[in-house]
Amino acid sequence: xxxxxxxxxxxxxxxxxxxxxxxxxxxxxxxxxxxxxxxxxxxxxxxxxxxxxxxxxxxxxxxxxxxxxxxxxxxxxxxxxxxxxxxxxxxxxxxxxxxxxxxxxxxxxxxxxxxxxxxxxxxxxxxxxxxxxxxxxxxxxxxxxxxxxxxxxxxxxxxxxxxxxxxxxxxxxxxxxxxxxxxxxxxxxxxxxxxxxxxxxxxxxxxxxxxxxxxxxxxxxxxxxxxxxxxxxxxxxxxxxxxxxxxxxxxxxxxxxxxxxxxxxxxxxxxxxxxxxxxxxxxxxxxxxxxxxxxxxxxxxxxxxxxxxxxxxxxxxxxxxxxxxxxxxxxxxxxxxxxxxxxxxxxxxxxxxxxxxxxxxxxxxxxxxxxxxxxxxxx
Ligand SMILES: Cc1ncc(COP(=O)(O)O)c(C=O)c1O
Numbered sequence: 001x002x003x004x005x006x007x008x009x010x011x012x013x014x015x016x017x018x019x020x021x022x023x024x025x026x027x028x029x030x031x032x033x034x035x036x037x038x039x040x041x042x043x044x045x046x047x048x049x050x051x052x053x054x055x056x057x058x059x060x061x062x063x064x065x066x067x068x069x070x071x072x073x074x075x076x077x078x079x080x081x082x083x084x085x086x087x088x089x090x091x092x093x094x095x096x097x098x099x100x101x102x103x104x105x106x107x108x109x110x111x112x113x114x115x116x117x118x119x120x121x122x123x124x125x126x127x128x129x130x131x132x133x134x135x136x137x138x139x140x141x142x143x144x145x146x147x148x149x150x151x152x153x154x155x156x157x158x159x160x161x162x163x164x165x166x167x168x169x170x171x172x173x174x175x176x177x178x179x180x181x182x183x184x185x186x187x188x189x190x191x192x193x194x195x196x197x198x199x200x201x202x203x204x205x206x207x208x209x210x211x212x213x214x215x216x217x218x219x220x221x222x223x224x225x226x227x228x229x230x231x232x233x234x235x236x237x238x239x240x241x242x243x244x245x246x247x248x249x250x251x252x253x254x255x256x257x258x259x260x261x262x263x264x265x266x267x268x269x270x271x272x273x274x275x276x277x278x279x280x281x282x283x284x285x286x287x288x289x290x291x292x293x294x295x296x297x298x299x300x301x302x303x304x305x306x307x308x309x310x311x312x313x314x315x316x317x318x319x320x321x322x323x324x325x326x327x328x329x330x331x332x333x334x335x336x337x338x339x340x341x342x343x344x345x346x347x348x349x350x351x352x353x354x355x356x357x358x359x360x361x362x363x364x365x366x367x368x369x370x371x372x373x374x375x376x377x378x379x
Pocket of ligand 1: 054
């Protein structure tokens, strides 16, 4: 079976994890601090706060933005459900904005109509690694006194206007889940240029303690910590961070490989009628964390049928990005019509793309799609 995604690890990751185990300090400690510095410096931002996942990072990020009960935060419904859920963790209200049909991302044009006097923030998602056109959103939101934070879960290695995604954001949250290009097993980071936010997120991820467990361990004298506010256990381990450091050193190479495979898919699929493949938007480059295609209305096979056909022929695909507002957890949630979101979520699927995917495997995927476009059932 050709999987839809496969993390790319070498012996170095296994060695790095083993070295941490041998050191005897496996919890959040020096490797986490090193990974934070390295990731922030890769992006060219001031600081990074490592956490247990992007979901927990989004929660902390919204917390330092001051989001609370009664506040509205604009998010795309066209995202993994964690984006909207993080707003609900703050007892605030996610308000869904529709997305651009080409990129699957919110734009100022889709955000502005859903702003109200209660909007405190916009959470821009760089969906599937495709950079959102965030600058017009920043400018429009700034005029209205609204914060813009970024859910960059999928976007490590993507660029916006010639610089890494996340540069210029007051805060951005990242995921290192194995479906992402850079993985630590589970894990995440919040990057920010605000030292006060970084300090508070470091405290909040560790139960609100004023001295971290690692610093107490290193101290020459016994230190008795204090708990300054109600926090969480959102820590990353040093084992994860050690893997992350190796993965970060490989990131550009992994992105280059993904982009080359995506380019090949695009060339081959250009000849298949009824299929549109995701491409770089004019304002940046994607890491192709997800390589998705959209079927047009005349495609002879429905999206779910096509997924079944791929599966029957030894290829694992996935439905496209979900629409949060269509899930039972949001069934009674108020919303404006979201026609583009509903169309994209129904008509898109994610094709296999991973570092070690071969051209022969890619050809097999394309052959199944080509036959399906001709109304044939199997490759
Ligand atoms: C856009 C987006 N936000 C948040 C998340 C949650 O990331 P994590 O699994 O690291 O919590 C994901 C995961 O797929 C995602 O795609």
